[in-house]
Amino acid sequence: MGQKLQKEFYLRANVLEIARDLLGQILVTKIGNNITAGIIVETEAYRPDDRASHAYLRKKTKRNSVMFCEGGIAYVFMNYGIHYLFNVVTNLGEEPDAILIRGLEPVAGIETMMERRNKSAPARITSGPGALSQALGIDLKLNGKSLQGNEVWIEESNPLNSNKIDVISSTRIGIDYAGKHASLPWRFYVRNNPWISKT
């Protein structure tokens, strides 16, 4: 088991840099006595000057209010009435930046994940933001939780391994409504990793 990423990691001003740095780190949840974890292989960054963000133009609503807190906490919301999506809030409180986690490579609690996903094989159980949230037991109860706590956190993986990661950036998924912002290359993923979500 590695060390939890320190709060300073999340307080940096460049959300794109943090989104890239999250690749290769390990997202862990502990729900009851069930620990589940996976290596982060796909992320997307959102900023307040970006129409695709819930906090576009720094507009604060009940749903996105945790994005306006200091970085290092979880932002969970329901999408399409069906799926929970898990984000990491970054930057200082004045800047509502967030990073959506879109893909994980399972490393612990795989049996639990398969049960939660109602699958008999691990294939693709954590590929896609809604899917990985279900596999890790993430729901609205985790919204606003500190990533220094003991329910959900991100562990630093071996830096030597991180250096080997071949990162690709591309446009984000499912935000065609965002006009020119839809073409920003703010999605980051690990080249050739089988656990990234479908394009």
Next chain:
DNA sequence: TAGAGGATTGAT
């Protein structure tokens, strides 16, 4: 207070 639509998934 009502209506529209969404940072998706999985079955057809």
Next chain:
DNA sequence: TCAATCCTCTAC
């Protein structure tokens, strides 16, 4: 290709 499904936001 399209339905499921419900919460949030916006406009009236």
